[in-house]
Amino acid sequence: MLDRTHRFRRAGATAAIAFAVVTLASCGDSTGPRNKQNALRPAGKYSRQILHLTEPFFWIAVIVGLGVIGGTFFVALRFREKPGEERAVKQVHGNTALEISWTVIPAVILAVMAVPTVATIFSLAKKPTGSNVVNVTVTARQWWWQFHYDDAGNGVETANELHIPVGAPISLTLQGPPACSPAPCYANGVIHSFWVPELNGKKDVVPGRKQFLKLEADKPGIYLGQCAEYCGLSHADMRLRVIAQSPADYQAWVQSQKAQKVSVAALEAGVNNPTYQCASCHSFKSDTAGAVAPNLTHLADRTAFAGDKYLLNYDNLWRWVYDAPSRKPMGKLVQHMPNFSQANMSPAEAQKIACFLLTNTATNPKPPSECAAK
Ligand code: HEC
Ligand SMILES: [Cu+2]
Incomplete structure (x- = not known):
């Protein structure tokens, strides 16, 4: 049977190895x-x-x-007081060199x-x-x-x-x-x-x-x-x-983004309405700068949205349009995206808007299957 000191040493060694493994793993190629x-x-x-x-x-x-x-270890070990030894430490005042x-x-x-x-x-x-x-x-x-x-x-x-x-x-x-x-x-x-x-x-x-x-x-x-x-x-x-x-x-992408494939009026008609007023924050015009919200003219050409939090797909998009603040905390921002479910938007309506956005703001539209019926 191991005595107490031995057991403590063994536990200490195990803990040290475990710690080293976890620490070194973070250097691994997988992450x-x-x-x-x-x-x-x-x-x-x-x-x-x-x-x-x-x-x-x-x-x-x-x-x-x-x-x-x-150096610290060397000095500590080399000049330590050895067992049974009792000596006054030599006092030195400064060492210019x-x-x-x-x-x-x-x-x-x-x-x-x-x-x-x-x-x-x-x-x-x-x-x-x-x-x-x-x-x-x-x-x-x-x-x-x-x-x-x-x-x-x-x-x-x-x-x-x-x-x-x-x-x-x-x-x-x-x-x-x-x-x-x-x-x-x-x-x-x-x-x-x-x-x-x-x-x-x-x-x-x-x-x-x-x-x-x-x-x-x-x-x-x-x-x-x-x-x-x-x-x-x-x-x-x-x-x-x-x-x-x-x-x-890249040049092809620039050209596709410059093109106003679907007119501003048509885009606004598809997503906007007097209740929701998407266009009061978002622009549907390819060349507009400085709006308070992302330009949606070519939304469907992006792979992700909402600060790259969500991949751009049907499910993520309609849930966002329906109730954005529950998808990304917005606190007290004055012009944040409203929760449209509280403005009487139905899920079906949000889905319709998502389908419209995915189809009409894409350079090469590939409407998701869920949108076929809408
Ligand atoms: C009061 C201003 C406001 C209104 C009105 C508004 N939004 Fe937004 N919207 C925002 C803001 C701000 C963001 C950016 C949020 C973020 O990423 O933090 C945003 C983000 C989005 C995004 C993601 C875009 C991207 O590239 O990240 C979509 C899609 C969107 N809104 C659709 C709509 C639709 C559809 C409506 C109308 C039904 C609408 N919004 C109404 C302010 C608004
Ligand atoms: Cu920041």
Whole structure:
């Protein structure tokens, strides 16, 4: 039989191994590269620049850390009072050589590290130039992202989904919603932070200011992002996705978004009515910027909605139209999407609106089977 001390030791060792397993498991590939939000797997040159700075610094920190911890252990063990020994500690007053060296060495290390750091900061702050730059104004709202394409001619606008061509620099102007009165009101906005970890670092979006951030993706794919600054109730559901496409696919997408396939009047007639007044918040016109709610002209061309919280499909969409506040907490926002079930909207009516949106706002309509009868 094991004695008490042995049992304690064994339990301690087991706990330590379990802790290490759990900790190391979080470094595993299963949660790592495939989450599409991994700053350690950069997918473009700006995020790579950041990683190339972080990695050597990490190893410098490891060496310094091991040196300090190792030194501490060495001193603690080497100079400890041994059993049966009783001696007065030798009193020393200062040591000029030691003090100068532990001041100068860290100063030199930091000075050396500052050189590439400052160079990277300046390089990332430089606005891209050239004919292939894509300019997008990003308006951060509670709790979704509005993307307005500044040089797409007659102004393409999307919500929560940013299409970009691969291999081209994307120049983002980040801003809060326009000021409104009387304050406080929804449009005044709060601080958000735009972050797509695989494409660049994060940048705060501050009401009343215009901030700059650039993105670039090497390969077609979907890169996920999210608001990285707590901005109220649905902060966690203020996500976004960047859809990087070949330049040809991107151009085709721009053309499809510019087209007003179905007239504004027809779109409004299909979803809007004097009770619901969807159009008082939403725009059904492809080139309208600055509305307080997502532009719905090409809603069905998106893969997700409501701050990337829900995938765009029939079920999610009609439930949203029926009672949006129960699908995404909206608190006291002044111009939030109303709960239409309280305005006498029936589920059947919400389903009809969803079908209309899915069919008429799609570049290539594929009405879901549930809509066949409606
Ligand atoms: C008082 C303003 C207001 C009215 C009226 C309104 N909405 Fe909204 N709607 C919003 C806001 C704000 C959002 C964004 C919510 C979010 O993602 O946090 C939204 C989101 C949506 C979305 C998701 C869009 C996306 O890309 O994320 C759909 C679809 C939608 N509304 C449909 C409708 C329909 C249909 C009506 C009329 C029956 C309507 N809305 C009336 C404010 C409004
Ligand atoms: Cu936020």
